[in-house]
Amino acid sequence: MNLAQTLPLAQTWDMHGDVGWGWMALMMVAMVLFWGAIILGIAWLIRGAVRGSSAPAQERVDTQNALEILERRFAEGAISVEDYRERRAVLVNEAAEPNDA
Numbered sequence: 001m002n003l004a005q006t007l008p009l010a011q012t013w014d015m016h017g018d019v020g021w022g023w024m025a026l027m028m029v030a031m032v033l034f035w036g037a038i039i040l041g042i043a044w045l046i047r048g049a050v051r052g053s054s055a056p057a058q059e060r061v062d063t064q065n066a067l068e069i070l071e072r073r074f075a076e077g078a079i080s081v082e083d084y085r086e087r088r089a090v091l092v093n094e095a096a097e098p099n100d101a
Contacts, residue, residue, distance in 0.1 A: 066091050 070091065074084040 067088070070079075070084065070087055073079050074081075079087070
């Protein structure tokens with residue numbers, strides 16, 4: 001089918017009735033914005049669900065305080081008794097003495 005055959009067929013279906021080019025352009029822009037909002041909304045929901053279900057290891061470490069981390073490392077055997085005592089003394093002394101700066 002060529003264009004000459006298509007136009008009379010479209011006129012019989014009243015496809016080019018009261019709607020002008022301005023309205024058609026406006027509706028196309030509105031359709032693109034609508035589907036863009038739908039796609040972005042779905043992506044936002046998926047991203048939030050993925051982030052909420054499994055926090056990265058770095059975020060989990062940030063929520064623990066330094067003494068808990070030190071005690072965990074000592075319990076795992078990652079540091080020796082001497083290292084544990086020295087680091088604990090430093091952490092406890094820093095907590096007891098506020099910075100004067």
